[in-house]
Amino acid sequence: MAPIRVRAVGLSKTFRGPDGGSVPVLDGVDAEVGAGEFVAVAGPSGSGKSTLLNLLGLLEPPDRGEVWLGDVCVSQLSRRAQCPVRGRSSLTALDNVLLAARYVGRARSEALPAARALMERLGVAHRAGHYPSQLSGGEQQRVAYCRAVLNAPPLVLADEPTGNLDEGHAAVILSELRGLCRDRGASVILVTHRADAAALADRTLSLRAGRLEPRGGGTT
Numbered sequence: 001m002a003p004i005r006v007r008a009v010g011l012s013k014t015f016r017g018p019d020g021g022s023v024p025v026l027d028g029v030d031a032e033v034g035a036g037e038f039v040a041v042a043g044p045s046g047s048g049k050s051t052l053l054n055l056l057g058l059l060e061p062p063d064r065g066e067v068w069l070g071d072v073c074v075s076q077l078s079r080r081a082q083c084p085v086r087g088r089s090s091l092t093a094l095d096n097v098l099l100a101a102r103y104v105g106r107a108r109s110e111a112l113p114a115a116r117a118l119m120e121r122l123g124v125a126h127r128a129g130h131y132p133s134q135l136s137g138g139e140q141q142r143v144a145y146c147r148a149v150l151n152a153p154p155l156v157l158a159d160e161p162t163g164n165l166d167e168g169h170a171a172v173i174l175s176e177l178r179g180l181c182r183d184r185g186a187s188v189i190l191v192t193h194r195a196d197a198a199a200l201a202d203r204t205l206s207l208r209a210g211r212l213e214p215r216g217g218g219t220t
Contacts, residue, residue: 003035003185004070004154006056011065012210013051025051027210028065035154036185038178040198043207049191050159052207056189057157058082069155093135093143094119094128100150111150118146121176123169137164145173152184159191174200 011029014022026048033039041049054060056067058074067075074082091099094115101111119125122142124135132140141164148156158177162170178200180186190201198204206213 004187005033005035005068006155006187006189007032007066007068008052008056009066009068011052011055011062011067013048013055013060013063025210026055026062029207029210029212031205031212033187033189035187036181037203038181038188038201039190040201040204041189041191041207042193042198042204047207048210049207053157053159053189053191091131092128093124093130093132093139096132096143097146097150100147104151106151115146115150118150119143122146122172138166138169141165142169142173145176149176149180152180152186154186156180156186156188158188160193161190162192162194162197170194170197 008029008031011026012024013026014024017023029048029052031052041052043049051060055062055075058067062075065075066073097115097119098108098111101108101115116125116128119128122145124139124142124146127135127139127143132143135143141161145158145161148158156177161173161177165173174197177188177190181188181202188201190197192198
């Protein structure tokens with residue numbers, strides 16, 4: 001797939017708190033990630049990092065603002081029309097990964113070698129026949145990564161992809177993400193609390209109280 005640019009234009013999101021009041025999470029966020037760029041999103045807990053990723057990934061609609069992929073304002077599409085942009089799955093670990101191919105009409109037989117190779121690199125090939133409930137949290141996370149990148153997508157949204165992993169497997173995931181940009185021209189947006197992970201990105205966006213702010217040398 002061709003590289004793609006993603007833009008957030010004036011994204012705002014408010015949730016309802018336990019007392020029934022409004023809890024603003026994002027407040028007019030503007031950001032752009034170029035085709036083939038690796039961008040980290042950093043900030044304290046509750047700053048809106050995961051919410052931003054959910055809006056960019058069309059998992060939630062913004063209260064205000066727009067999400068653009070290339071020249072298409074995907075946030076204005078109907079939920080049905082947004083479905084082909086997203087991908088979710090279950091089943092065994094291997095079938096979980098291969099379901100990503102099914103969503104884009106890719107033959108299982110054609111995708112199988114790539115799926116097995118990915119799972120081998122991520123250290124979960126021996127768990128191919130197991131179900132999610134039989135996997136550890138770290139194994140589930142690595143299987144989810146394999147599914148997300150199987151089709152060499154032009155845009156990868158990664159929310160703390162190393163959160164449940166040991167240092168060795170975390171390094172593999174981060175190396176894979178860097179390689180997606182370098183070798184395949186994918187755009188990667190990585191939410192992370194890890195300084196070493198953010199350091200691998202081309203630049204870092206810093207969120208605080210729902211707004212983007214300048215951060216060390218990089219630009220928003």
